[in-house]
Amino acid sequence: MAKRNTQNGAKLPPQTKAGTAILCLLSSVFCPQCLMAESSFTVSDPFIWRDDAAKCYRLYQLSRMSEPVGAGVMMRTSTNLTDWSAMTQVLRVPDSYGCSAVWAPEMHVYKGAYYIFGTICTKLCPTNCVRPMAEKGWQPKGNYLRKRLSTYIFKADRPEGPFKVWSDGPIPPRDWATLDGTFFEEDGKPYMVFCHEWTQMRDGTMDAVELTPDLTRAAGKPVTSSPRART
DSSP: OOOOEEETTEEEOOOEEOSOSOOOOOOOOOOTTSOOOBSOOOOSSOEEEEETTTTEEEEEEEEBTTSTTOSEEEEEEESSSSSBOOOEEEEEOOGGGOEEEEEEEEEEEETTEEEEEEEEEEOOOTTSOOOOOSSTTOOOSTTGGGOOEEEEEEEESSTTOOBEEOSSSOSSOTTSOEEEEEEEEETTEEEEEEEEOHHHHSSOEEEEEEBOTTSSSBSSOOEEOOOOOOO
């Protein structure tokens, strides 16, 4: 069980990535700028970061090309993980990327700066697709083949953004379909852990790659785990 931290007498859970935004109620008094607007909403792959300085929680979620704000990342704030502010945009991907959405964005702090690890999903386009890397003749059904998924890093000076593209292109190899990148640091070295998607591999893998100290690119080749079985 994870150790529960406390600050100013309030019990705070560790930073959490959850599949729902209807979360536990905690009793505490936090900053007035975290305005309460909603207690229930639908969201895919949110990432929640506890901001100790502002005494609130920040929830990061995707926005799609089809929405008025365009493809990027939105943020909500809360003082209790139950009542959430209205969304504000913290990242807008330039139109030149052809991005339809930024999947599973995660926000991490590293050496005093703020970084979003997110997967750019491009528009369906037969000239911008990834090719299968499994056995000859195999390919996924439907439109999966035509989706290019690439994991990028975005940077900002504040947790509320604005975040801008920081990495020199995708961190994993450009011809890989990758998603769900997360940040990991060990012995002073930064890493990205990510998925090599089943839509390209048939049996997808979880991979890790060391990053350069400035988080702009990979510092070596990815290390691949055992493939996961598809059911």
